[in-house]
Amino acid sequence: MNIKLGVIMDPISSINVQKDSTFAMLIESQKRGFKIFYMEVKDIFWKNKKAYGISKILQVNYNLKKWFNFIEEKIINLSDLDVILMRKDPPFDMEFIYCTYILEFVEKTGVLIINKPKSLRNCNEKIFTCNFKNIIPNTLISKNKKEIKKFIEENNEIIVKPLDAMGGHSIFKISKGDPNISVIIETMTKKENRYCIAQNYISDIKYGDKRILIINGKPISYCLARIPLKGEVRGNLASGGIGKVQPITKNDLYIVEQISKTLKKRGLLFVGIDIIGNFLTEINITSPTCIIEIEKETKIPITKKIINMIEKKIYIIKKRRK
Known part of the structure; x- marks a missing residue:
């Protein structure tokens, strides 16, 4: 298929190509052979009953010094695309929400959007677990x-984090x-003016905060356990955690089974969930990462599975239009 793919992301000039899942x-x-149209949130706009994007036709190369090249800048009708990857990283703010409203109009014209704009808006990555x-x-x-x-008195030790x-x-x-x-x-509540989330501290964090990738409701059989450095409670790679690729467990599968139908129903086609010990702690839907780390260790073609899924979804959409 001759597919036109739009990607909305943070500046491509600032990514780490050795770890970036969008790349x-x-x-x-x-x-x-997809034709790729690169955009940032600031490039999306609505005018005279249609949604547009100030796009750049993008070429990418696995080159640590020059990994992208813009061929041409053009304003496109977003409804002319076959698929849009919404891959803007948090913080989850009102500008992100406004963009999802515009993308929802585009989705109604038959464009596949990953993940579904309404669900990006409604399923906060922390609160959704509830x-x-x-x-x-x-x-x-x-x-x-x-x-x-x-809550601290009741649980003795807790973790507190922002929602966005x-x-x-x-x-x-x-x-x-x-x-x-x-x-x-x-500090966390800005003197009782901002919500935060608190969870009882799970000591199994010492074995890692496991990132499990789910494609159209089905989990990848290996995960990345992000293990905190000594003296740390955060396993996130961005916070210095050490990644260890390992098979998912029966309990991990059980957790996936409990949420997979809901994910598919809400149009959350590519998701990364976080599990500590026996507990689900987050459902990451905006821009899940860790593809490259798992692929390198296992040779599981995660990226190919995602693009295969996209091609199948587009084929179904086009078939319905005929």
Whole structure:
């Protein structure tokens, strides 16, 4: 198929091509002859009943010094594309939400958008886990100082993190009796003006925060366990965690089974879930990573599986139009 692919991402000039999952998908798409239209959120706009993008036709190369080349800049009608990859990293802010509204109009014209704009908007990566009460740790979502302190008393040790960040940013471990409890809560909630999420501390973090990739409801059989450095509570690679590729467990499969139908129903076709011990802690839907790390160790063609899935979805959409 002669496929036109749009990608909305952070500046391609700033990515690490040795680790960037979006770049891996673009390389595979180019191999298959896709025409790639590169855009950032600031390039998406709505005018006179149509959605447009200020795009650049993109060529990518696995070259650590010059990994991309822009061929031509042109304004395109987004409805002329076959698929759009929405791969903007958090923070999840109002600008991101506004963009999903525009993309939802595009989706209604028959363009495949990964992931579904409505679900990107509605399924906060931290809060979404609360739909699966039996497989998550004790959880509190609040900006009330008294409630957070009460939660600490009940659980002895907790993890507190913002609802809109990624990569281990602003994650705190708080223990009962910690003299810094009040100041941490004030900082995290901006003096009770911002929600945060708290979960009971899971000591199994020492074995890793496991990232499991799910494509159209089906998990990749190996995951990346991100193991914290000594003295750290964050396993995120961006925070210095060490990645260890390992097979997923029966419990991991059980967790995937509990959520896979919901993911597919909501149009979340490429997802990365985080599991610590026996608990689901996050469902990453905006720009899941760790493709390259797992592929290098296992030779599982994750990128090819994703692009295969995209081609099949586009084929079905085009067949319905006939």
